[in-house]
Amino acid sequence: MRKTEYPNIGETLYTDTLPNGLRLCVVPKKGFRSFFAAFAVDYGGDCRSFTLDGQPWHTPAGVAHYLEHKMFDMPDGDNALNLLNANGADPNAFTGNDMTCYYFQCTERFEENLRLLLHFVSTPYFTEETVQKEQGIITQEILMGEDDPGNRIFYNLLEQLYAHHPLRERIAGTVESIREITPEVLHSCYRAFYTPANMCLCVEGDVDQEQVSRIAREILGSERASVPQPDFGEPEDGLLPAEAMRREAMAVSAPQFLIGAKFESEKEGEALLRQRLVSQLALRLLVGASSPFYTRLYAEGLLNRDFDYESDFISGTASLFIGGESEEPEKVFEALQQEAARVAAEGFPAERFERAKRASLGARLRGLEDFGNVCISLASGVFENYGSLDAIAMLDQVTKSECEAFVRDVFSPGRLAISIIEPKKD
Amino acid sequence: MELTRTEILPGVWLSHLRTDKFKTACLSLTLLTQLKRDTAAMNALIPYVLRRGTTRSPDMEALSARLEDLYGTAIEPVVRRIGEIQGIGFYASIPEEDYLPGGKGVLQKAAALMGELLLSPATRGGLLLPQYVDSEKEKMLETIRSRINDKRGYALFRCVEEMCCCEDFAVGRLGGEEECEAIHYQKLSKHYKSLLQSCPIEIFYCGRAAEKQLIAYLRDALMTLPRGEIDYEIGTDVRMNALEEQPRTVEESMDVSQGKLVMGFRLGESMEEPDPAALLVFNACFGGGTTSKLFANVRERLQLCYYAGSLVDTHKGLLLVSSGIEFDKFEAVRDEVLAQLAAMARGEITDEELESAKMGVASDLRAMMDSQGELEGFYLSQVLDGLEYGPLELAELVSEVTREQVAAVAANAECDMIYFLKGDGASDEEEDDAED
Structure with a gap:
């Protein structure tokens, strides 16, 4: 395995690509009791249309998530969650827009648990009965999501920003779309995407990297299959939002808002990692805890501690989100636009820029404490062709003018959209 | 450490x-x-x-x-x-x-x-x-x-x-x-x-x-900290029994598409000399994770809910069961939760259920050694309880918990409050559609 040392953060990473195409990342941690393993598929809710060996496929919304639920069923009637639980592990899974990830944390019997994980994710077992049975559970999950203001405001904004990209749709699908999901649909998508060459395994803990590699080879075999090409449809028509403002009423105590914009995403590799770092640092400078924008609006009572921002790179798209709670979201929106215009004209003070970089370094060190976060970031990096542990060294090279250029571009007039959830009046 | x-x-x-x-x-x-x-x-x-x-x-x-x-x-x-x-x-x-x-x-x-x-x-x-x-x-x-x-x-x-x-x-x-x-x-x-x-x-x-x-x-x-007489007379008043003979029921309506049922219990005699290890294992067995009674029966076997789990407040002596359900499943879920607790009180706990609960609790405790935030919370709670041992020692105690101890916790629990958050009628139609 290839060994990369990161003396600046005190970590060592082992990587390899197995003959079957599986990418492997191992971060050994002496002195820790916890182990974390993430087995990720480069496949999520957005990959509804795809081409495999020349044949085009179109599948209903919600298949990737449905598949994640059904992967836990084992042919002998067992459930992989129970098996891992009974072995002392704490297993779970999530389906994102462009990744499905199965993972566990444990403190003992790591190798057995790893075998179980690799085995169940490579054992599809779907029958009419078990697939039908899941419909009620997923319907409840979809309905529960509809009651969650955070979920509603997020999807409203995505619909405003994107005219037709599949990320507009709920990852879990709709109550109607999941009725079209049959064992055959699940099998087709499983065969297409759940192949080692389209997956990666990331492990952190006090492990022997060679042993992890041996187990993966033994359970997943050496056959290498072709990898499907997802089709996210026609490119979006320009960078302006399809709909600048949307309001909806729900049972909430105070108005919630989410402001967003889309921007041109770098394709992959170091360029994409750098774009992630630049966008996050620029947002910290523009609206972060020490920014004139946030501190002024907080003091005026227009914002509270329930305020956050992030940039997100999904299925070839790039978006930023700034959201929170405010009695007057329109005023926050206006103040943000004014502040961005001011920064576009005047730039960031050099001293603030250096400080923000130091703070960002501290925040990233903190992120390394969480094994789950490390493993899932590694997996994202593998699928996007960059090394997530390079981020801290690269952060040091990010310049003030890159951050200013980001603000000038993404916050230029007309680019922002706002979604508001208002309290329902009785 | x-x-x-x-x-x-x-x-x-x-x-x-x-x-x-x-x-x-x-x-x-x-x-x-x-x-x-x-x-x-x-x-x-x-x-x-x-x-x-x-x-x-x-x-x-x-x-x-x-x-x-x-x-x-x-x-x-x-x-x-x-x-x-x-x-x-x-x-x-x-x-x-x-x-x-x-x-x-x-x-x-x-x-x-x-x-x-x-x-x-x-x-x-x-x-x-x-x-x-x-x-x-x-x-x-x-x-x-x-x-x-x-x-x-x-x-x-x-x-x-x-x-x-x-x-x-x-x-x-x-x-x-x-x-x-x-x-x-x-x-x-x-x-x-x-x-x-x-x-x-x-x-x-x-x-x-x-x-x-x-x-x-x-x-x-802290040089300038002004100190007077320190008030060490602080603590928690534990009520052993339910307020009334029958559990009280409170229902509330709101515009929601999924109902939320919460059942509150008093831990009763288990709080006389609380055994944290037994309480943790009981909770894991009853409603702690996917191998628990509530998950396996209310969600998986009977398909009555999207989630069903429990938590125990070891300081105040409360057991809370929380579940997300369709509005018309209220009685069915409530009765099944009580039936599962009664079964545990009779000692109907399989070896697998008990072992898996113990292993899960012990594993969480050992993993705590890798998380500063959790260590902080754990030790503050230990200080307040006058206990000196760390997570690893508690994990050892957990491995010794017996079926009888877990059954006793279940037997001592007394239902005091049933709270149901249901729809206000506005989304009932959607609900019917979803079931077609």
Whole structure:
């Protein structure tokens, strides 16, 4: 395995690509009791249309998530969650827009648990009965999501920003779309995407990297299959939002808002990692805890501690989100636009820029404490062709003018959209 | 990792856990006081007001700039309820100097800043600034009102509020809405000063600094702490039985598409000499995870809900069962939860269920050794319970828990409150559609 040392953060990473195409990342941690393993598929809710060996496929919304639920069923009637639980592990899974990830944390019997994980994710077992049975559970999950203001405001904004990209749709699908999901649909998508060459395994803990590699080879075999090409449809028509403002009423105590914009995403590799770092640092400078924008609006009572921002790179798209709670979201929106215009004209003070970089370094060190976060970031990096542990060294090279250029571009007039959830009046 | 405890100033205790494992250190400071309806809101507001500015850095912009300079050291207000003890203070996460180019002195400066936040707030005429008090009060009122946004948490809160209506526990960690509205900056300033004089203070540190070094930093940081008579007479009143003979039922309607059922139980005799290991294993077995009785039966076998789980408050002696259900499944889920508890009380627990619960609890406890945040919470709770052992020792005790002990916890639990959050009719039609 290839060994990369990161003396600046005190970590060592082992990587390899197995003959079957599986990418492997191992971060050994002496002195820790916890182990974390993430087995990720480069496949999520957005990959509804795809081409495999020349044949085009179109599948209903919600298949990737449905598949994640059904992967836990084992042919002998067992459930992989129970098996891992009974072995002392704490297993779970999530389906994102462009990744499905199965993972566990444990403190003992790591190798057995790893075998179980690799085995169940490579054992599809779907029958009419078990697939039908899941419909009620997923319907409840979809309905529960509809009651969650955070979920509603997020999807409203995505619909405003994107005219037709599949990320507009709920990852879990709709109550109607999941009725079209049959064992055959699940099998087709499983065969297409759940192949080692389209997956990666990331492990952190006090492990022997060679042993992890041996187990993966033994359970997943050496056959290498072709990898499907997802089709996210026609490119979006320009960078302006399809709909600048949307309001909806729900049972909430105070108005919630989410402001967003889309921007041109770098394709992959170091360029994409750098774009992630630049966008996050620029947002910290523009609206972060020490920014004139946030501190002024907080003091005026227009914002509270329930305020956050992030940039997100999904299925070839790039978006930023700034959201929170405010009695007057329109005023926050206006103040943000004014502040961005001011920064576009005047730039960031050099001293603030250096400080923000130091703070960002501290925040990233903190992120390394969480094994789950490390493993899932590694997996994202593998699928996007960059090394997530390079981020801290690269952060040091990010310049003030890159951050200013980001603000000038993404916050230029007309680019922002706002979604508001208002309290329902009785 | 060895924990040492030292009284570094009168009534100020440092729990020190030295380790090189982490890339950030954790430092927390907690004032302990009795949870009471008339003071809970004032107590809760204090750390938020203090976090607005100090004499040296009088506003958030100046404070945030200092924290960014300390490589993004985070110092956040913390308000918690452990049984009927309210803990208020700050939690700091401080990057370790070994990973910071030119980061010498970060820990000392961070400790000094924490002392400054506690002892030298921005004031006028010796009083907390009214604009900071009013603005934080408005924000706290929003937080209290915003409980309703998270229906699962809201239903849990409402169940406890109704169940413990005659106990201080009902006010919640942030205190009551009315009491919060009534806060005035003069009275709050006086209250703040009295807390500084009388509250026992618990400091927790986990990181690379040696104890002696850290004590020197903390003594400097807290030099001006005014101390009077320390009030150690704080604790939790445990009610053993349900309020009435039959469980009370409260239903509430709201525009939701999924119902939330919460059932509250008293742990009864199990609280006479509480055995934390047995309580944890019982909870894991009953409703802790995917191998629990509730998950396996209410969700998987009978398909009655999307989620069903339980949690145990070992300080107050409560068991809470929480489930997300379709509106017309209310009776079915309620009866099944009671049936599962009754089965456990009869000892109907398979070897697999028991072993898996024990293994899961022990594994969580061992994993705690890798998380500073969890260690901090664990040791604070241990201090309040007068217990000295760490997570690994508790994991050992867990492995010795027997089926009889778990069955006894189930048998002693008595249902006191059934709370149901249902739809107001507006979304019933959608619901019918979904079932077609």
